[in-house]
Amino acid sequence: MSQHHRQIFRRSALGLALGLCFTGGVQAQTNTAGAVTGRAVAGDTITIENPATGFSRTITVGGDGSYRLSQVPIGQYTVTRKGTDGSTSTRNASVSVGTSANVSFVSASGDAQTLDTVTVIGTGAINPIDVSSVESTTILTAEQIAKIPVQRDATSVALLAPGTVRGDAAFGNLASFGGSSVAENQYYVNGFNITNTFQNLNFAQIPFEAVAEQQVKTGGYGAEFGRSLGGVINMITKRGTNEFHAGGNIFWEPEDLREDGKSVYMTDGTLFEDNSKDSQWQAVASVWASGALIKDKLFAYGLVSFGRRENETFNNNQILTNNSARTETPNWLLKMDWNVTDDHLLELTAFSDKQETDSDIFLNDEGVLNRKDFLGTAFTEQGGDNYVLKYTGYLTDNFTLSALAGHSVFSRAQRLRTAGGLDVSYGGDINVPASGCPNIVDLRPGYRQAIDGTRASTCNLTGANITRRDAEDTRDQYRIDAEWQLGDHLLRFGVDVDDFESVDGGSFEGGRIFSYRTDNGPDDEPNTGDEVDFVREQIVNQGAVVKVEQKAYYIQDSWNVTDNFIAYLGARWDSFENLNGQGQSYVEIKDQFGPRLGFSWDVNGDSTFKVFGNAGRYALPLTATVAVRGASASLFTRQEFFYTGFDPVTGAPTGMTDISDGSAPGERGPTSSFRYVNGEFGTAKNPQTIAAKNLDPMYQDEYILGFQKALNDNFAIGIRAIFRDLKAAIDDNCDYTAILTTEGFEQQDDGRWLGPDGRFAALPNSGFPYCRIFNPGADAVFLTDLYGDGNLKETTVPGALLSPKAKRTYSALEIFFDGKWDKLFLQGSYTYAKSKGNTEGGVKSDIGQADTNVTQDFDYKELAVDSYGYLPNDRRHSLKLFGNYEITDEWSVGANLIVQSGRPKNCLGVLSPWPSPTGTHPYGSSFFRCNGVPTPRGTEGRLPWTRTFDLNVAYRPNFAEGLQFKVDIFNVFNSREVTSVNEQVEDASSGARLDLAFLPLSFQAPRTVRFMVQYDF
Template sequence: MGGVQAQTNTAGVVSGRAVAGDTITVENPATGFSRTITVGADGNYRLSQVPIGQYTVTRKGVDGSTSSRTTNVSVGTSSNVTFVSGTGDAQTLDTVTVVGTGAINPIDVSSVESTTILTAEQIAKIPVARDATSVALLAPGTVRGDAAFGNLASFGGASVAENQYYVNGFNITNTFQNLNFAQIPYEAIAEQQIKTGGYGAEFGRSLGGVVNMITKRGTNEFHAGGNIFWEPEDLREEVKNTYLTTGVLRQDNSKDSQWQAVASVWASGALIKDKLFAYGLISYGRKDNEIYGNVLSSTNSSDQTETPNWLLKMDWNITDNHLLELTAFSDKTETDSDVYLNPVGELNRTTFLGTNFTEQGGENYVLKYTGYLTDNFTLSALAGHSKFSRGQRLRTAGGLDVSYGGDINNPATGCPIITDLRPGYRRAIDGTRASTCNITGAQIVRQDAEDTRDQYRIDAEWQLGDHLLRFGYDVDDFESVDGGSFEGGRVWSYRTDDPDDIPNNGDETDFVREQIVNQGATVKVEQRAYYIQDSWNVTDNFVAYIGGRWDSFKNINGQGQAYVDIENQFGPRLGFSWDVNGDSTFKVFGNAGRYALPLTATVAVRGASASLFTREEFDYTGFDPVTGEPTGLTSWGNFRFVNGEFGTAKNPLTIASKNLDPMYQDEYILGFQKALNDNFSLGIRGIYRELKAAIDDNCDYTAILRAGGFAQDDDGHWLRNGQEAVLPNAGFPYCRMFNPGEDAVFLTDFFNTGVLEETTVPGELLSPKAKRKYAALEFFFDGNWDKFFLQGSYTYAKSRGNTEGGVKSDIGQSDTNVTQDFDYLELTVDSYGYLPNDRRHSLKLFGNYEISDEWSVGANLLVQSGRPMNCLGVLDTDPVEPGVQAHPYGSSFFRCDGIPTPRGTGGRLSWSSNVDLNVAYRPSYVEGLQFKVDIFNLMNSQKVTSVNEQVEDGTSGTRLETAFLPASFQAPRSVRFMVQYDF
């Protein structure tokens, strides 16, 4: 192995061994990039921060002899080019050979990471959706996340909200909920690096994985082209229908349809030969969806999504030692959903109600400088700015605009939401109450909702003999404008009070509940980190990696006040790589590390900023047949603020425990990789991850009252020394951020006097310790021959614990960091078991075979075991102890029919298999022209991938007709056509 190594997130490394005093030149003829270095006294050389591409490496000996070879440089890896054999005084010149196109990349013996790299050429040859998540799912240790969260991947047992995404070194993760990221026009991606574990200290803020993308760039040769991808609706199979437990049809997809197309054009070349290059791409996509779906729904929709995207990449070789690059792109997506009334119980489309306009994405600009200041010292600096829109507005059939401006005292306009929660026998008397003018039936996001990121980082690399030092500093400021309000400003819920639960015996009383939830704020997350790491060549064949990362996180509410401020959370990183044979053909490696995750921005919008959440019950005499609103109202006089949300800002000192630690995880990996010959390598690694601390919210105010010396009297009042606690108030929020299982130190204004008391609440009064353990054994291989390449993996994994992490797939809850997992102690009973991302077995194979110069075929196979299921029901509400009632959280407990059903014991979903195929034709008579057909899910397998795990009615405890109703299936068979021309 030649010299110590380190990884980078935008470029690669060329390194090796030669005779001391020789000069080594790496040159890319396509861009004119060239660097020359002198081989050190120990015979090692290393050129860092080399842009990806194909290079000629030339050795000029002290004796005047020369030799050269070609090598490919990929992101974050080291290309080893060695010109001598032996060590010390026994060095002799080797015969230099050029690596053929059918050879695999040499094993990167410098790396301790678990990384998969796929190039644009490889991705184009296999049948896979052209987006970052679909490509990431080809890597070992990744599984598709729950459908409730969209197209996201789970890495190594972590939730889908615990990953980080980069393009050309810039963080494109949407930190509002960590459930989105900028969607780069995928035709512009040159390489995608998928880090599933063991990544170095320069990467952080992730417990799952890292997706790192590098865009294409211009060269001295002019290139241009375009393509069209088209997925017709006539060749897309229908999704399976679903039925209630009574056999009644629930989901009828017979009228649903979908088609989509994406057209792209691009051009690249040199504006100044060898100096200034540009690559530009314009892409336009459209997707049309007709969604009838739920027979029991009162509406259906027709959706049209447009993606007018673009990307520009410019590279300026100021000199051989100073480079400047600009990346700019737009990923805006606009969706217009026309909503129609649907007669409940039928599948029909009647009156047009209006249009729901939503948008996602925005513009991103990144500037990066790289300076090779000496042969041994490299410096890079990056500055980036992005905006991501999440706005929403409605327009009624009559042309009236409906929106929410974010003012909590002025709710959204439009028709209110109507729900009829009366039992069936009451609805049978006078029909189901419903609105005939409400468009969404949900909260709408404020029209100006958006996220802004400003990132600055500086990274340095310094070679000191056998030590390679990397260090840097990262500033990442993220601001979110957010808020929501129910369409029409409120929800009216029709209910029935039946004291003895005996139908139609004359004691039933119908009433209606009004609920208002308005929230809106501009909140921030300020993130700082610095790191240092040393890759030390203990011997020529053995590298020891020692590193440390210090993360600081500050969360700021809508009033500009910090409610969480964590400084210098230490994350050690240790590892080794042993080049057993000294020729990069057999590597044994291992690493251990600690990784931290900050709170997302969404926590502050409701939990730490001013917001409004009220309820009130009424008697009524009638209802409006159009809006569904009750008429003839008489209040019960019980207007109340719920959960401490009372329209005024909370005291930021009371929102989180004073001793709050960030969410962090420890990881250990041990493995080996061996090249059996020039065309085939295989490897095995064992992975163990354990969550050491989580952050979530707890809403059990009784725990803090008890710890504060209060006791409850027979009337339910909480008293201390005869004085009653005043709750809630600005200094006494019900829900607070804490580390589950740990003692929490809260500041509380018990009597609404403005005086905060410090109270230590024992962990056992709040919840058990958050637990998540992931253990896996991964087998992976890489084969590459002149006309055939094949990659794949098999993973055996177990994921156990009492929390999935940032989100909660059990019920599709996307409230990152504030799921209901630890809201109350009762919710944690029997919650330990196999977690939603537990897929015990995963087999992945993908590759391509060139039948001739004109024809090729590709395939992609996935075989996977099913996820575990839960049976969630109501908890017996008999007193836990005299005077203390269990918290009624509906159908959220690990109980069914009153019997404990611990997590993961509700059975498992079926194994699933998916076969994708493609055929490509490149006619010899037109160079650059290509036709391709991809068939996804060839066998049209539609196994269930998730179900409704809330099995009992949240009020009565009776078994629901939707118990275990399929919530998602494998995507049905579809066909994608492509025509492309390059010149």
């Protein structure tokens, strides 16, 4: 072989190996399969075959010397070229989800290869170079994930990708992508959407042992994907082959090797929460089998998994209960594949992710870690069954069609049972509150409690809301996707229909919450004997069956302008409609346009150096949760009482008399304190009044520019710059005075509003909701029943009267690399990022508010004052390194290091003076001001850097093939830095600084050890 041909071969081999291993290609931008592309001599025939399944396709090379086989199931393939002269050449290719495996049989100059016996094998190593891609994508296979010390869930794997950070602990185990909130991502399994659209804060959890590949899209994804401003997690499950396989494993995290929980102290050093006795252990066992029911035709993969986790949780603050919880996950998955013919495939995916948690609640003495009387058990359910059927047809050499239909059910039910056997639950009827003992909260200053004792319940089980006993979500999804190769143009187009229904509702346990309070005047001086204790009763009952109907059309063209340059043009039209509990539409947005543009330049023509860029617009629908209280019938009341005592068991006040204006304690005046907070009792809201008539969806523009370079056969590096700009947000506004002042109303001394025609406004009522959905900063067109007479008046409220414009930008520079050697693979990234604005997005990490799309950010325009700054998901620096080294054929070691700078802190306090009975704004400690001084967002410093180092060791004895032992140690150095704090630092009524100011709310997870034993044959 001449030196010239050696160089050509090395470049071609490297380009092939890199193209087979990593990142999704625009030319194969499908969420279930990949593609095989390349060049050969015109008229040659190309055959790909997967020996494990018998899947085979043959195509003739076009006149321009290029070929493409689309919608290829992931796996290992033999690619055979048969020339017109009878010569043959063979290559091996590894196809991953969303990638184009480039297998060429001609040199870079276009001459036919003479080395017909040369085979290049894709090793499966992670490598960022794919010259057909404009996406920012990471793919990890099951084999790679098994070698890395990482928790076995989709979020933990996604956090290995550049540009991702862990979200606030208040929302569970979720990731933030590119500065977006954790409620702005989408999740898929085998092409089926498993996102829980109720709040966008959950998704179906398939048994992780069944995952073959996980694809993480952090930006630049094409028009096929939508309904996301953050990222996309796409999982492909394992499938059966002609060879029978079976096995089992068990993962065990023992309690004795888990470090103690970290205790919480107040700012004055007083112990607030003693977590030293908390404990946890968990184990998951799985068995599986796969094989051919009919060789080369019908295959099955089945898995059954059972997990159990036990938690013992104590505390020593004013909560008088502790609990012992058991969580069981009896899960399963079945994947069926039928090669009906070489041109027609059917797939069935079915799985269950049911999770059941039973929490036994016990009494304890205040401030003591003991366990006394058994109170009862709380039963919660999560997850359900999912069924997906998909058809793929290779109708011609150039046209492929796929169709998918899926159905899923996700339970969120909750019920309680007292120690005496009494069932406590909520059925969702707003006129029938939940049963059980009421919630009790004692908000009186400490010196009052020292005199009178703490008001508390000894029979309430949860101290919170309980979800209705039949709460669940149902999804029905249908989509058709087509791919058509027309010369230099690869067209993809399709339609996606996604209907989501939620049965939801909630009520305080016992039907109400009693909060004991003290009217201590304008100061917080010690007891002088003239303070007045009172109690507020609050009732919130809500329940409805609500829907979100979504539809999208898309078309995209990947155009090979030259052999080295690809232009990508795409367009997507999204339609969203939200229905309330009465089946009435209250938000409808049609054909929201989302353009996508991109390019990829193979600079050297050998897949070793790529320059790429893209720009796109992405829209997000309104979640289903908004309709349950905001747009459906609900009850929300408040009433204040004087009282003479309290029940020592239930904690409920006794001897109650209604507080009235100007009355002395114990006397009932002419005006009752009873009031409806959001609409009339049991009355459904008028759907026309819930949202602005000119509402736009939440949407964002994104721009990415970067390059990737292979430095040698084993190492590649890339750099990309990213900018995201939120153009419109959806939230709610609760300051109805903006509507009244616009309409010429004037407020009277008694608080009522007098209209220009001499009539008083009737508010709130079914047509005059307390809060309305709008685009912050934009002029809003509202319909309102001003006088309660059923007549709706259209009012255009200037945006300046409601709130400033919603702003959120994300700018980042990502540097990432991949290396693969004989015994070592290593991947890493460094991200420098800034996330800045006046809204986080769908949720609000500042206060842990999970009311997706209706946070308090823009309820009153005063809440947005000084709110612009660095946002909660701003992690300025992120360093990630992970990999594995095979010491011998039997022993290997893996490591995972994540180092990140801390999030910014805020100081939230009251707004005073304010024209209200208390002298402060009714939203309490929610404003960016402390001690009466503005404290703009993010100016209270930052939380500490976090450093997590994980390590594992695996042993695969040669004497027992298929047997493996592994030990993972997470957080080896037991770093326990604070990851979130209480940013509401002032008392909501008096404005006095709280002892709980900046109280730690979450820490890094403690050091844990996980053992695994597995046998596979």
